Amino acid sequence: MLREDQWTAIRALVAERRRALVVQRTGWGKSAVYFIATALLRSLGEGPTVIVSPLLALMRNQVDAAARAGVHAATINSANTDEWQGVQDRVAAGEVDVLLVSPERLNNPDFRDSVLPALTSSAGLLVVDEAHCISDWGHDFRPDYRRLRTLLTELPAGVPVLATTATANDRVVRDVAEQLGLGAGSDTLVLRGPLDRESxxxxxxxxxxxxxxxxxxxxxxxxxxxxxxxxxxxxxxxxxxxxxxxxxxxxxxxxxxxxxxxxxxxxxxxxxxxxxxxxxxxxxxxxxxxxxxxxxxxxxxxxxxxxxxxxxxxxxxxxxxxxxxxxxxxxxxxxxxAYFASLAFPPERVVRQVLDALADAGRVLSTAALEPLVELSRTRLEVVLKVLDVDGAVRRVRGGWESTGRPWSYDGDRYARIEAARQVExxxxxxxxxxxxxxxxxxxxxxxxxxxxxxxxxxxxxxxxxxxxxxxxxxxxxxxxLLRPGVSVEPRKQWPTGMAAVGVGLSGRIPAGEAAETGRALGRLTDIGWGNRLRALFNEEDQEVPDDVFAACVKVLSAWGWTERPVGVVAVGSRTHPRLVDSFARRISDVGRLPLLGHVWLGEAMRRANSAQRLAGLVRTTETPDLSTVDGPVLLVDDRIDTGWTMTVAARLLRQAGARSVLPFALAVTA
Incomplete structure (x- = not known):
C-alpha cells in the first residue's frame, strides 16, 4: 500500500512530467517512487531511468530493490569497469530499465563524451538520490554532484526529474533546489514529511x-x-x-x-x-x-x-x-x-596556484604531474580540480586536466559562511x-x-x-x-613523481641501500588510547619526554624483535619540540647503553604541502653526523611521523654516511 505522498510524487513525474524534490525519512519509501514511476514510464515507451547514486553499497541495494520491484537495473561504477561495455550495450538494446551511475562518472572523459550524450537524449526519468550531497552546506558534500546542473540543462523538454533525500534542513533544501534548478518559479513539487521514526x-x-x-x-x-x-x-x-x-x-x-x-x-x-x-x-x-x-x-x-x-x-x-x-x-x-575541518576548501592563493600551473603549462597535465607545482596534497588537489571543473575554469580530459582560460572568481564569502555554519553545527x-x-x-x-x-x-x-x-x-x-604500546611504521618505497619540476633529482624506487627499515611508534594520534595522551603532549609547551610516555616507549623497544640490535642513536633535529626530541634520544641512549651519535638536520618541509614539495624542502639543507666508524644499525628518533618523508630523507643520509641500516622510532604517527 503506497502512501498518499508517494502517489502524489509518482503522478507528478509520470502524468505531469514535472520536477519533484522529496524530503522524507529513511525507510519512508523514496525508492518505491522512482521504481514505480520507471515501470509506468517504460510501459508508455519512454527510455530508461538514470539514477545518480553516491555509494557502491547504496547502488547494490538499489539494484536488489529494483529486481524485487520487477525492474531491470544495472550499474556503471568504479568497481565494475570490465562490465561497462556490456551494460552500455544492454541499455542501447532497451534491456535495462534503470541505470545507476556514480556522480564521478558524469565527468569521466570516456563516459561524458561517448555514453552520456546518448543516455541524456533517451532518458525517461532522471533521479538524483541523496540529493543533499549537491549542497556544500550539507554534511556529505560531493563536488561531482554539482555537475548535475549541466546535465539538467541538456535533458530534452518534458523529461521528469526527481531529487530525494532524508537529511536536509531548510538551508540545504534551498541550496539543492537552486543547484538543480528546482527552485521558486520552476513549478517544482516539494514534498516534505515528518522525519521521526517511532522505533x-x-x-x-x-x-x-x-x-x-x-x-x-x-x-x-x-x-x-x-x-x-x-x-x-x-x-x-x-x-x-x-x-x-x-x-x-x-x-x-x-x-x-x-x-x-x-x-x-x-x-x-x-x-x-x-x-x-x-x-x-x-x-x-x-x-x-x-x-x-x-x-x-x-x-x-x-x-x-x-x-x-x-x-x-x-x-x-x-x-x-x-x-x-x-x-x-x-x-x-x-x-x-578540527582536523577534518582543516581539510576544507583551501584559500584563494593556493587555488590560484592550480589555475596558474595549468595555464602556464599550456597543455594537459595529469594530477600527478600537477601535484608538485602546488601546495596541496593529492586528495585536496582532486577536490579543488573538481570544483574548478564544475565552475568551468578547468576541464577534465583524457590524460588529465587542462585550463579553459575562462575567468574564475573565488567565492570567499560563501566559504566563510560555510565555515561559520560548521561551527554552529x-x-x-x-x-x-x-x-x-x-x-x-x-x-x-x-x-x-x-x-x-x-x-x-x-x-x-x-x-x-x-x-x-x-x-x-x-x-x-x-x-x-588501549595502552598496549607500539604500532609498525612502513617505510616509503618510492620517491614522489614530478620531483624534477621542483629541482630535485630523485625519482623511481628508493634503492635498498638508501631505504629505512620498518619502524615503530608509540601510538597513532588518531588512536582512542595513546592518541589522547600524545595529542595532549604535542599541544603543550615543549618539554622533556614525560616518564609515563617514555616507560611505554621502552616496552615498544623491548618488543621490537629486530634482527640486529642497534649500535647507536641519532636524533632528528627538531625546530618545534627540541627539548622533547633531545630528551627522548638521550634517555633511549642511557637506558639502552647506546652512544648518542648526534643529530641529522634537514631543511624545513612546507606544512600541509604535498609529498613532492615537502621532500624538496627537506633535501635542500642537510647536516649529517659522521657514521664512518659505526658498524651496525642506527636507531633514528623523532617526535612524530606525518607523511614519512622526514624519516625517509634522514635514513637515506645516514645510510650514505655509513649506517648499515636505519630503524625509525617516533612517539607518534599521524595516521
Whole structure:
C-alpha cells in the first residue's frame, strides 16, 4: 500500500512530467517512487531511468530493490569497469530499465563524451538520490554532484526529474533546489514529511574515558537487540575497536573507506544475514545501506553535525518495533572535528596556484604531474580540480586536466559562511549532548521538521537511562588494549613523481641501500588510547619526554624483535619540540647503553604541502653526523611521523654516511 505522498510524487513525474524534490525519512519509501514511476514510464515507451547514486553499497541495494520491484537495473561504477561495455550495450538494446551511475562518472572523459550524450537524449526519468550531497552546506558534500546542473540543462523538454533525500534542513533544501534548478518559479513539487521514526530510542551515555567507553560497549553489546552498527570517527578507531571486540569473543568486522571493496561487500552481506553482531564502521557505511531489522546504532564519538548524526542513526529501526540508538561522546571528538575541518576548501592563493600551473603549462597535465607545482596534497588537489571543473575554469580530459582560460572568481564569502555554519553545527552537537529536553525533537528541529515534537521514547523523555557501570574485567581488558604500546611504521618505497619540476633529482624506487627499515611508534594520534595522551603532549609547551610516555616507549623497544640490535642513536633535529626530541634520544641512549651519535638536520618541509614539495624542502639543507666508524644499525628518533618523508630523507643520509641500516622510532604517527 503506497502512501498518499508517494502517489502524489509518482503522478507528478509520470502524468505531469514535472520536477519533484522529496524530503522524507529513511525507510519512508523514496525508492518505491522512482521504481514505480520507471515501470509506468517504460510501459508508455519512454527510455530508461538514470539514477545518480553516491555509494557502491547504496547502488547494490538499489539494484536488489529494483529486481524485487520487477525492474531491470544495472550499474556503471568504479568497481565494475570490465562490465561497462556490456551494460552500455544492454541499455542501447532497451534491456535495462534503470541505470545507476556514480556522480564521478558524469565527468569521466570516456563516459561524458561517448555514453552520456546518448543516455541524456533517451532518458525517461532522471533521479538524483541523496540529493543533499549537491549542497556544500550539507554534511556529505560531493563536488561531482554539482555537475548535475549541466546535465539538467541538456535533458530534452518534458523529461521528469526527481531529487530525494532524508537529511536536509531548510538551508540545504534551498541550496539543492537552486543547484538543480528546482527552485521558486520552476513549478517544482516539494514534498516534505515528518522525519521521526517511532522505533528509535535515543540515549546519551557519558563515560569518563576511552577505556570506560570501550569496556562499557563490550559489557552491553550482548544486551543490544539483533545486530547493528558501531560508528567511530576515524579509520584507526574502527580497526582498534573491532580488534578489541573480537578479542572479547564477538563476531564483528571493521568497515571503512580503506577496506578492500570485496571485503566491504562481504561485510555488508554478513551484517544483512546476521552473521556478525556488528560492523564497526566509519561514515563510509552510511547512505542507503538497507537492513530493515537493524537493531541498534552506537556511536563511539559524536559526529560534527546533528544532520550527519540523524543520517547515520536512520540506518536502524526501519522494520522493527524498537531499536537502540546510543551516543558515547569522547573528549577527543573536537580535535577530530578540527582536523577534518582543516581539510576544507583551501584559500584563494593556493587555488590560484592550480589555475596558474595549468595555464602556464599550456597543455594537459595529469594530477600527478600537477601535484608538485602546488601546495596541496593529492586528495585536496582532486577536490579543488573538481570544483574548478564544475565552475568551468578547468576541464577534465583524457590524460588529465587542462585550463579553459575562462575567468574564475573565488567565492570567499560563501566559504566563510560555510565555515561559520560548521561551527554552529558543532555547537549544536554539544547542545544535543547536554539537553534535558527530548533528543529526537532536538534533532528534528535541526532538520527544520515542522512536525517536530517530544517523542516520549528517549532517555530524557522517559527518565530511563543506561547504567554507566563497567565491569572490572571489561575495563581491564580495554585498558590493556588501549595502552598496549607500539604500532609498525612502513617505510616509503618510492620517491614522489614530478620531483624534477621542483629541482630535485630523485625519482623511481628508493634503492635498498638508501631505504629505512620498518619502524615503530608509540601510538597513532588518531588512536582512542595513546592518541589522547600524545595529542595532549604535542599541544603543550615543549618539554622533556614525560616518564609515563617514555616507560611505554621502552616496552615498544623491548618488543621490537629486530634482527640486529642497534649500535647507536641519532636524533632528528627538531625546530618545534627540541627539548622533547633531545630528551627522548638521550634517555633511549642511557637506558639502552647506546652512544648518542648526534643529530641529522634537514631543511624545513612546507606544512600541509604535498609529498613532492615537502621532500624538496627537506633535501635542500642537510647536516649529517659522521657514521664512518659505526658498524651496525642506527636507531633514528623523532617526535612524530606525518607523511614519512622526514624519516625517509634522514635514513637515506645516514645510510650514505655509513649506517648499515636505519630503524625509525617516533612517539607518534599521524595516521
Amino acid at each position: 528509535l530510542r535515543l540515549s546519551v551515555v557519558r563515560l569518563p574515558g576511552a577505556e570506560a567507553r570501550l569496556g562499557w560497549l563490550a559489557d552491553r553489546l550482548p544486551e543490544l537487540p539483533g545486530s547493528g552498527i558501531v560508528y567511530t570517527l576515524t579509520v584507526a578507531s574502527a580497526d582498534d575497536v573491532a580488534a578489541f571486540l573480537r578479542e572479547r569473543g564477538f563476531e564483528v568486522a571493521a568497515y571503512s573507506g580503506r577496506t578492500d571493496p570485496a571485503e566491504r561487500q562481504r561485510a555488508e552481506q554478513d551484517l544483512l544475514e546476521n552473521r556478525v553482531k556488528a560492523l564497526v564502521a566509519t561514515s563510509a557505511l552510511g547512505m542507503g545501506f538497507d537492513k530493515p531489522d537493524l537493531g541498534f546504532v552506537v556511536h563511539l564519538g559524536a559526529p560534527p553535525s546533528p544532520i550527519a548524526y540523524y543520517q547515520q542513526i536512520g540506518r536502524a529501526g526501519r522494520g522493527v518495533e524498537r531499536a537502540e540508538v546510543l551516543l558515547l561522546p569522547g573528549p577527543e571528538d573536537r580535535d577530530i572535528w 558543532q555547537r549544536a552537537v554539544l547542545d544535543y549532548l547536554a539537553t534535558d529536553g527530548c533528543r529526537m525533537e532536538f534533532l528534528l528541529r535541526q532538520l527544520d521538521d515542522p512536525h517536530a515534537a517530544p517523542c516520549g521514547r528517549c532517555d530524557n523523555c522517559t527518565g530511563k537511562r543506561w547504567s554507566a557501570e563497567v565491569s572490572s574485567a571489561a575495563a581491564t581488558a580495554a585498558r590493556e588494549k
